[in-house]
Amino acid sequence: MNQLEEIKKWLKDTEEEPLEEMSGFFAKRIDSYEEHMSPWSAYYEWLGELIPKNAKTLLDVGCGTGLELDRIFAYRPDIAVTGIDLSQTMLDKLQSKHGDKNLTLICGDYFNEHFGENSFDVAIAFETLHHFKAEKKLQIFKKIYKSLKKSGVFLEGDYIAESNEMECYLFDELKRRKEKWKIPDGIFVHFDTPLTLPHELSLIEQAGFKTEILGCRGKENTPMIKAVK
Ligand SMILES: C[S@@+](CC[C@H](N)C(=O)[O-])C[C@H]1O[C@@H](n2cnc3c(N)ncnc32)[C@H](O)[C@@H]1O
Secondary structure, X not given: OOHHHHHHHHHHHOXXXXXXXXXXXXXXXXXXXXHXXXXXXXXXXXXXXXXXXXXXXXXXXXXXXXXXXXXXXXXXXXXXXXEEEOOHHHHHHHHHHHOOOOEEEEEOOOXXXXXXXXXXXXXXXXXXXXXXXXXXXXXXXHHHHHHEEEEEEEEEEOOOEOXXXXXXXXXXXXHHHHHHOOXXXXXXXXXXXXXXXXXHHHHHHHOOOEEEEEEOOOOOOOOEEEEEO
């Protein structure tokens, strides 16, 4: 079975399950969240290794409980981190692990929060942007670009669709489910709508970055992208 066939089967099995709002989705699963993300542990280690040695400031968009920050702080305990997430429950867990670090946490929507200008050496977004349309992604890539210093690095690791057919299929299914459950536009729901890799890269490049695909570590649908300002 290819990825799309597996997804179609899963969508069929879950078609009667209501869509859940994004922040509530993660809060409800806080006790099992880190275990659920363990298949990505090699990526968290890798992010720790990828942070440039001279980086002093880092923006983590959709930081959650800070699984990537666990590894980044292991390499760079002094780095100053700003983390943004919709879920206070996720941020509370992060704070409880790293309260002794130089950590600024913002509970809010990263589409609305200001990231500042020329403020960060590095920005990361891991497994957080695969729920949004291309227009929204472009908006956030532009904000990240603006927030980085000259030659700053943006690292994105995320779920990628294997084909245009899969990308379109999932957006159509989301539309259908939102109509069924009468969810108004502008409410974030937890439903995966990944873009294809060429689509994702084109948006990052449109925001001004030069991109490089670093590859995968154990998950073929999760490439790591390095983008330089
Ligand atoms: C799968 S988790 C990834 C968290 C972390 N990066 C990791 O790898 O463990 C996705 C996170 O993105 C956050 N998120 C989703 N949409 C968001 C938005 N619009 N603004 C801020 N955070 C958002 C969720 O609350 C959740 O904590």
